[in-house]
Amino acid sequence: MARIIVVTSGKGGVGKTTTSAAIAMGLAKRGHKTAVIDFDVGLRNLDLIMGCERRVVYDFVNVINGEANLNQALIRDKNCNQLYILPASQTRDKDALTLEGVGRVLEELSKDFKYIVCDSPAGIEKGANLAMYYADDAFVVTNPEVSSVRDSDRMLGILASKSRRAELRMDPIKEFLLLTRYDPSRVESGEMLSLEDVQEILSLHLLGIIPESKSVLNASNAGIPVILDEKSDAGQAYADVVARYLGEKRPHRFVENKKGFLRKLFGGK
Amino acid sequence: MDGLQSSVLEFRSSTFFAPVLVLYSNDMHAIALHLQEKIASAPDFFKSSPVLFDLTELNEHGQEIDVAALIALLRQSGLCPVGIRGGNDAQARLALASSIPVDSGRSSGSARLELSNAPAAMPEIQAMVVKEVSHAPAMLVTQPVRSGQRIYAGGDLVILSQVSAGAEIMAEGNIHVYNTLRGRALAGVQGNTAARLFCLDLQAELVSIAGVYKTSEDLKASIKKKPLQVYLQDQALIVEELN
């Protein structure tokens, strides 16, 4: 049986697709057979970040409609043979996904895969609800700003009440916080919320802090998940996230402002 | 056939929460003005809120009111009138003509009246009200109440985790929050004026006891991170530290 992970947020543009690509690759690199599914029907972003956009023939909606089988639609990743991508369709609208159809695809994938990562669209409507409905674990991607935190809180309420686990009164979805695009210097200047501020409001298990980093844009332009850029801060932060998710203990990094730390060290202003 | 039909719909019993608007004047203009003011103080709370209007006071003082005009005014103000209480036969018929049903009212309204008329009997009446409410067992919530979630308890409500901004918790009895309260909390929602709210850290958007409320603007920042209680005294909401 696979473990189904939803990467969700409520608010758009916070780093869900970046995170989905990174953790799916991280899990696969550690030898776990992993599938990553793009639920953002109509936008189609994941295949670009994974660098497989030119190999898309069939998509998630084709499989749900029975126009293609899973093996035809799944794209094997070029960097890791344990990783498969199920892309979204660009030409359909969001109504093409049904709860029953999604359930069928996940069940079939579950037989063969260890982890299934669901990249949720933004919002708290149908698309996002379908992405989280069958989840066992939720990575709640949040930026250190008030509106993002508020939307994450709302999404947490939906996870706790409208998911399959909630409806069947099973153990609740395990919720993890991923604080992304964290910029300690902007926290220090008061432009952004601090980790403590966010934790006071959400009180969630913190899986990791991903720093604001140029390497993310570079990686997405190159079509390679940032976790494969092992020298980059964001890549290392995502590697830590995967390790912690798999049960390893690792101290949190990228919380402190390095310059601030030096300033404190030398007592300067 | 039977099986098919039964899967189409189902009647379930449930409790429905609506604030009661008690009218003391039949002056439409004055009502419109005061209504506007109240709504402006908590627009999110009142937006599309169901409301029950109570004409008991007016009828006791022989003040006639144009029920159709009142309903129109409530709707114009963005409220959804869902019931009439304390109206005479003619008023009830007028309300029904606008598809608004009659609510026979419960003892809560009269309990408040008796309270003000006979202060000596107060403890007894309070005890009676509490007894009436407490037949529903207390509801215990251990999960965080997140933005967008609503909880309604027919009796007391005990919450161990935080209540987020944008969440709403309501109880016919007392509310206890052993954590931070950032959302809206309404105790005594059926009119139990003896209901109280207890919490460890009050940062609420709105607190209300039996319909008397304060919004975050009225709550001082100095009360943050202190265990406290909120209760009603002479129609006024008292926020007081526990020690």
Ligand SMILES: Nc1ncnc2c1ncn2[C@@H]1O[C@H](COP(=O)(O)OP(=O)(O)OP(=O)(O)O)[C@@H](O)[C@H]1O
């Ligand atoms: N840690 C980071 N540092 C810098 N830029 C980042 C970081 N994470 C994400 N971004 C940038 O933010 C933008 C949005 O990222 P992404 O597409 O992953 O978000 P999303 O939540 O999936 O968006 P949507 O809601 O539209 O699906 C992208 O341009 C991405 O490069």
Ligand SMILES: [Mg+2]
């Ligand atoms: Mg995305």
